[in-house]
Amino acid sequence: MNASAARVWIGSAVVLATAGSLRASLGLQPVDLAQGGLSGAGRIVAGLEATSARDTRQVASFTTIKTFTIEHDGETRVQIVAALRFTAPDVKAFAVTANRGSDFLRGRVIDRMMAAEVETTQRSRSASVAISPVNYEFAGAREDGETFVIDVRPRRQDELLFKGRIWITREGFHLARIEGEPARNPSFWTRRIHFVSEYAPVNGVWLHVRTVARVTVRWFGEYVVRSECGPYEMVLVSDPAPDR
Numbered sequence: 001m002n003a004s005a006a007r008v009w010i011g012s013a014v015v016l017a018t019a020g021s022l023r024a025s026l027g028l029q030p031v032d033l034a035q036g037g038l039s040g041a042g043r044i045v046a047g048l049e050a051t052s053a054r055d056t057r058q059v060a061s062f063t064t065i066k067t068f069t070i071e072h073d074g075e076t077r078v079q080i081v082a083a084l085r086f087t088a089p090d091v092k093a094f095a096v097t098a099n100r101g102s103d104f105l106r107g108r109v110i111d112r113m114m115a116a117e118v119e120t121t122q123r124s125r126s127a128s129v130a131i132s133p134v135n136y137e138f139a140g141a142r143e144d145g146e147t148f149v150i151d152v153r154p155r156r157q158d159e160l161l162f163k164g165r166i167w168i169t170r171e172g173f174h175l176a177r178i179e180g181e182p183a184r185n186p187s188f189w190t191r192r193i194h195f196v197s198e199y200a201p202v203n204g205v206w207l208h209v210r211t212v213a214r215v216t217v218r219w220f221g222e223y224v225v226r227s228e229c230g231p232y233e234m235v236l237v238s239d240p241a242p243d244r
Helices: 003-009 012-019 040-058 103-121
Strands: 059-072 075-087 091-101 136-144 147-154 162-169 175-182 190-202 205-217 221-236
Touching (some): 040 136, 059 205, 075 103
Antiparallel strands (some): 059 075, 059 221, 075 091, 175 190, 190 205, 205 221
């Protein structure tokens, strides 16, 4: 396989990280944090589920600019800027506004990343990638400043799940950070994928703002894949409809 073909696989980490955005919690119901049988990690994750379910109900729509960048040997090989719109309950759409660099990388990596994000937002798919006890085991809860850190282990070998750690805010139980690697290596050609995703509040709802993935491709070295969002414009369910 030549170098160009090997690059097909370098987008997997960003796909799985951005797939875990707001709509990944669709359908979750608030959980009683006092219910018996839950570990410390279990109670914190139950708080995250409850917060995610509430946020899901609050958001009517949002728009943002999403920038995808792939770097290799210190050079930007491709960069795509796209307008992203989400409309409740489960519709996402991208519109590319700027494109520079490799058409091959755009078509084989970034276009596939956008398509995967749209798919995992849909009701039929979102529950299967949600950070929940159905998909993960949780352990090792500990405090880290204003957040809890919890070790995460996937219950099945799925390249859209991950193994690693999550950071959940102590106030409000919001997802603040994910760090890890795919539960399953997507290809023989990828030796290692490590990613960090960060989330931040927008009108009280925490949304994805940045993912940086370092992907080691067999024989071709390390690629850096970035996915960055912002600024956001959001309409909440209780907000008045904008003038037309």
